[in-house]
Amino acid sequence: MNQRLAHVTLLVRNYNEAIAFYTNVLGFTLASDLDMGGGKRWVVVAPPSAAGCSLLLAEAKTDEEKRGVGHQGAGRVWLFLHTDDFWRDFxxxxxxxxxxxETPRSEVYGHVAVFEDLYGNKWDLLEPLAG
Structure with missing residues (x-):
């Protein structure tokens, strides 16, 4: 069986502000922005050299979805952005x-610093150590 994780859905407040953040601040590429009708869009962003998973941005519509914006990791780091050069990218x-x-730190697994996206979701910027 040949499988891979393709997308992770990320609840956002607004498609356009999320696209601006992920492309202008994080430097991601806009891989897809398709109008699906009824105010719904298929919006995918990914790191420019991403061979793996990308983010499917989903604009929150219901009250429950709106409450979830910025809280998908329940206050924990839940997304990990790997880099091949932490000290260049930081x-x-x-x-x-x-x-x-936080200030950058070196751990047994790599160089890392926690950051927040525009909604408060916590991420690791991480350069994994070889091996």
Whole structure:
């Protein structure tokens, strides 16, 4: 069986503000933005060299979905953005206004710093150590 994880749905407040954040601040590419009618869109963003998973942005419509915006990880880091050069990317992302919650640190698994996206979801910027 040949399978892979393709997309993770991320609840957002507004398609356009989310696209702007993920493309302008994180430097992701807009892989798809298709009008599906009725105010619904198929919006996919991904890191520019992504061979793996991408984000499917879903504009929250119901009250329950709106409450979930920014809380999908229940306050924990739940998305991990890998880089091949942490010390190159960290200052670039800071200069674009990305809000880091801590100073960078080195762990047994790699160089890492936690940041928040525009809705408060927590992410790791992580350069994994080889091996």
């Amino acid at each position: 200052p670039v992302l800071q200069s674009r206004g990305l809000h880091f919650l």
